[in-house]
Amino acid sequence: xxxxxxxRNTLKILIATDNHLGVWERDNVRRDxxxxxxEEVFEMAQRLEVDCVLLGGDxxxxxxxxxxxxxxxxxxxxxxxxxxxxxxxQVLSDQSAFERKCVNFEDPNLNIGMPVFTIHGNHxxxxxxxxxxxxxxxxxxxxxxxxxxxxxxxSQGPGxxxxxxxxLQKGSTKVALYGLGHIxxxxxxxxxxxxxxxxxxxxxxxxxxxxDDWFNIFVLHQNRVQHGQHAKNCIQEKCLASFxxxxxxxxxxxCIPEPQESAVGNFSILQPGSSVATALSEGxxxxxxxxxxxxxxxxxxxxxxxxxxxxxxxxxxxxxxxxMEVDCQNxxxxxxxxxxxxxxxxxxxxxxxxxxxxxxKPLIRxxxxxxxCSTISSQIxxxxxxxxxxxxxxxxxxxxxxxxxxxxxxxxxxxxSYVRPExxxxxxxxxxxxxxxxxxxxxxxEDELAxxxxxxxxxxxxxxxxxxYNASLAETQKAAxxxxxARAIEDEQHVGDVISKQVKQRQSKKxxxxxxxxxxxxxxxxxxxxxxNAHKGRPADDDVELPASARPPSSNTPNxxxxxxxSADVRPPTVDEGLDSxxxxxxxxxxxxxxxxxxxxxxxxxxxxxxxxxxxxxxxSDDEEDVRRARAPPSRRGRRRQA
Numbered sequence: 001x002x003x004x005x006x007x008r009n010t011l012k013i014l015i016a017t018d019n020h021l022g023v024w025e026r027d028n029v030r031r032d033x034x035x036x037x038x039e040e041v042f043e044m045a046q047r048l049e050v051d052c053v054l055l056g057g058d059x060x061x062x063x064x065x066x067x068x069x070x071x072x073x074x075x076x077x078x079x080x081x082x083x084x085x086x087x088x089x090q091v092l093s094d095q096s097a098f099e100r101k102c103v104n105f106e107d108p109n110l111n112i113g114m115p116v117f118t119i120h121g122n123h124x125x126x127x128x129x130x131x132x133x134x135x136x137x138x139x140x141x142x143x144x145x146x147x148x149x150x151x152x153x154x155s156q157g158p159g160x161x162x163x164x165x166x167x168l169q170k171g172s173t174k175v176a177l178y179g180l181g182h183i184x185x186x187x188x189x190x191x192x193x194x195x196x197x198x199x200x201x202x203x204x205x206x207x208x209x210x211x212d213d214w215f216n217i218f219v220l221h222q223n224r225v226q227h228g229q230h231a232k233n234c235i236q237e238k239c240l241a242s243f244x245x246x247x248x249x250x251x252x253x254x255c256i257p258e259p260q261e262s263a264v265g266n267f268s269i270l271q272p273g274s275s276v277a278t279a280l281s282e283g284x285x286x287x288x289x290x291x292x293x294x295x296x297x298x299x300x301x302x303x304x305x306x307x308x309x310x311x312x313x314x315x316x317x318x319x320x321x322x323x324m325e326v327d328c329q330n331x332x333x334x335x336x337x338x339x340x341x342x343x344x345x346x347x348x349x350x351x352x353x354x355x356x357x358x359x360x361k362p363l364i365r366x367x368x369x370x371x372x373c374s375t376i377s378s379q380i381x382x383x384x385x386x387x388x389x390x391x392x393x394x395x396x397x398x399x400x401x402x403x404x405x406x407x408x409x410x411x412x413x414x415x416x417s418y419v420r421p422e423x424x425x426x427x428x429x430x431x432x433x434x435x436x437x438x439x440x441x442x443x444x445x446e447d448e449l450a451x452x453x454x455x456x457x458x459x460x461x462x463x464x465x466x467x468x469y470n471a472s473l474a475e476t477q478k479a480a481x482x483x484x485x486a487r488a489i490e491d492e493q494h495v496g497d498v499i500s501k502q503v504k505q506r507q508s509k510k511x512x513x514x515x516x517x518x519x520x521x522x523x524x525x526x527x528x529x530x531x532x533n534a535h536k537g538r539p540a541d542d543d544v545e546l547p548a549s550a551r552p553p554s555s556n557t558p559n560x561x562x563x564x565x566x567s568a569d570v571r572p573p574t575v576d577e578g579l580d581s582x583x584x585x586x587x588x589x590x591x592x593x594x595x596x597x598x599x600x601x602x603x604x605x606x607x608x609x610x611x612x613x614x615x616x617x618x619x620x621s622d623d624e625e626d627v628r629r630a631r632a633p634p635s636r637r638g639r640r641r642q643a
Contacts (some may be wrong), residue, residue, distance in 0.1 A: 006296065009171030011089060013293045017056030017221070017250035018274035020123065022069035029390045034061070035072055035307040036356075036402055037275040038529055041290055042080035044305055045114060048292055051089050051170065053114060055144075056250030056272065057182060057221030060134045065124075070137065077143040083113030093167035093203075093370050093567030099139045099146040110142045117166070119148035120181040121221040121250060127455055128463065148179030148219070158190040160419065164201040165216070176203055176214040178244075182221040182251070184451065189634045192239035200241045215295050216243055221250035224271065238264045246270060246293075246300065254283030257304050259642070268642065270302060280365040280394060285315035290434035300642055311390060314349035315343070319369040328373035335376050339384065342366060342395060346388060359392040367397045444472050 019038050024030035045053050060069065087105045095102050105112035118135060120126060126133040126149060147166060151161035161183075165176035178200075183191075193195040205211050218241075223234040240247060244267040246259070255273030262269055272291055277284040289304040316450035318341060320326055320334060326334040340363060349362040364385075375398055382392035389395065452468035 008088075009173050010294055010296045011168065011170040011173050012048070012050040013295070014041070014048065014053045014290060015248060015270065015272055015293055016041050016053070016123065016275055016290045017248070018058040018253055018273045018276075018278075018280050019055065020058055020061040020274060020276055021073050022065045023061040023276060025069060027064065030311070033311055034276040035076070036168065037288070037307050038073070039076055040307055040309045041275060042076060042114070044290060046080060048305070050292060051087070051115075053116045054114065054177075054219065054248070055118035056219050057119050058123045058250065058274075059118060059121070059138075060124040061278065061465060063124060063127065063134070065134050070134065074138065074141065074143060077116065077138065081114045081116060081143060082111055084111055085113030087112065087115060089168055089170035090415070091166060092169055093165065097147050097164060097166050099136060099149060100142070103145055104142045107142055108492050112142070116144045117177070117179075118144050118146055119179045119219060119221060119250075120146070122182040125182050129448070144224055148181040150183065152183070152187070152191075158187060158194055158197055160197050160199070161191060162199045162201065163218075165203070165214075165215070167203060169395065173297055174209065174214045175295060176216045178216065178218040180218070180220045185223050185235060188222060189235060189239070192235070200243075202243065213298075213587065215298065215300065216245045217248065218246075219248040219250065224252050224269075237262050240265060240267070242266060248272070252283075253278065253281075255286055255289050257287075257289060259302055275307055276310065280313075280315070280363065280391065280397070282315050282317075282367075285313045285365070307528050309356045310351045311360060312353040312355060313365075314345045314352075314362060315365045315367075316345055318369035319371070320373040321369075321371060326373075331374055331376050334374060335381065338366065338368065338376070338381065338396065344384065346385075350505070360389065363391050364389045364395055365391070365397060367393060367399055369399050369401065371401045385519040444469065478530050 019041070020035060021034050021038060023034050042053070060073070062069075065073075091103045091106070103115070104110055105115050106123050120133050120135050124134050126136065131149075131151065135144065137145050138144045150161045152161065161180070163178050164179045168175040168177060186527060202211055203209065220235070225234055237247075240262075242265050244265065246269055247262075247269045249269055250273045252271050253274040254271070257270040259268040264339065270291060270293075273286075273288060274284070275288055275290070277288075288307040288310045290302045290307060292305065294301050294303070320328055320337075323337060325333075326337045345364050346362065349364065353362075355362070378396045378398070379393060382395050385395060386392045448468050448471075452464045455464040553573045
């Protein structure tokens with residue numbers, strides 16, 4: 001393939017996650033760190049001439065960012081996204097997937113030269129009246145294309161989500177982009193494990209647009225590994241659809257420099273990590289990168305680019321009891337040893353990564369295991385390094401092995417385990433409510449109450465508790481009034497009986513849903529969706545036979561197929577444009593319906609195509625035809641080739 005033709009058919013996407021704009025804005029030393037990195041990300045996007053930017057959530061650090069943070073974010077996006085540069089790809093799918101109901105570079109009132117696609121994370125997730133977030137502000141201004149927002153209604157059962165892709169095309173390259181903004185990990189895990197609660201929508205087969213020709217990307221913002229004592233606090237790879245080619249995983253701040261092949265599916269996982277250090281943890285000390293994804297047909301590759309403006313950060317850990325020159329009961333001896341160690345870390349940080357701008361001080365973090373030893377004041381110790389490091393007040397992190405680990409140290413010299421700070425917040429609110437009030441509440445559901453308390457405390461939503469109370473009360477009243485027993489109510493005792501019965505039914509439904517999830521959930525080594533994994537040689541698990549009353553309703557209904565004719569936004573390129581040519585600038589800014597004469601010319605130039613078979617139409621992945629095609633061994637099944 002000639003170089004020019006290859007360039008016309010290659011879709012280049014710059015990928016970044018967890019920008020956390022506004023973090024440390026009250027710190028006079030580190031207040032600009034997140035904005036410097038964000039500016040560099042878009043400078044790289046322009047220098048590398050990418051087609052678009054894809055953000056994986058947590059654009060802002062706070063659910064309600066300050067006005068200063070909002071203005072600076074909008075300024076960066078305005079400088080780099082607004083231009084007369086042509087956009088060389090098309091959106092073929094229904095644009096109602098975007099919160100603005102229209103992709104911004106086709107808005108006639110905007111000149112967008114660098115489209116930005118983003119989902120929300122757990123820091124900037126929607127909440128409150130209207131279920132809005134700070135990302136909605138940028139979307140309403142036309143600066144970003146916000147997608148992946150899901151609404152889970154009701155407290156009966158885990159809810160249901162429907163994942164439909166945004167269909168992108170550049171020349172002969174076709175990409176189906178799936179997005180899912182942050183949902184509480186415990187609830188999302190329950191959704192994935194409950195049959196019928198997660199519906200994946202695939203592009204419908206049509207002439208020139210086979211379903212298997214689409215390169216499928218899924219971007220999400222969830223815990224990838226278990227952080228804490230509860231297994232439900234992460235999303236397992238086996239829960240994801242088997243037809244995916246690449247999963248972009250946000251929320252995890254550690255950057256993994258190369259895509260990893262999934263152990264249970266035919267897809268790869270890319271974990272870009274954060275662009276700024278938000279916590280002084282070991283994972284944050286590794287180099288920060290953004291990635292450029294090149295897609296050409298069914299071939300793809302990623303190239304990482306280091307963010308140079310990131311502040312130098314050195315992390316180390318030491319066990320005082322293992323140091324021969326330290327007197328564990330002498331504070332002066334401990335202080336001198338730690339001072340020497342911090343000086344060594346400071347020298348190493350400046351040598352390995354020189355400051356990106358004059359006066360930039362490094363971050364230093366020393367984790368000290370003081371098991372069996374005395375301690376010193378961290379505040380007094382940090383005063384010796386004021387003006388040398390960016391974080392003099394939290395240089396030291398004192399840890400102590402648990403009793404169980406202290407016993408293990410005697411045998412195999414193992415270090416104690418450490419707990420992430422976020423776990424204490426979760427235990428204090430969600431886990432405490434569930435553990436204390438489980439089965440004691442009759443009308444208010446425990447999980448919804450815990451979520452409302454989290455929003456009230458962490459996000460300062462003053463109406464969260466009232467909204468949850470009113471919704472639960474209205475739901476219970478509606479069920480009680482609709483019941484047959486309500487027609488024969490004679491006194492308050494009968495009212496109480498009706499409400500108690502409705503609450504018991506709700507609890508029974510939850511237990512049945514949980515049982516179904518445990519019965520249907522594949523084992524740790526089972527392939528996705530019970531399909532046979534030829535690469536691993538593992539047979540599919542047998543389906544569990546469920547009673548008729550407990551089986552989920554079939555999703556093979558006419559509503560699962562979206563007719564492309566019902567949406568004016570779904571249309572293939574015209575004959576004159578061709579697949580390898582970008583739309584003209586006017587077409588990028590404004591969509592117009594074809595006139596009768598144009599329709600007549602198009603009908604004579606190309607064979608008539610059924611509306612439901614046009615590119616951009618969707619079909620449920622549970623459709624019988626699609627299931628047979630997915631389980632058959634066509635030549636295109638298997639992992640996409642990575643260049």
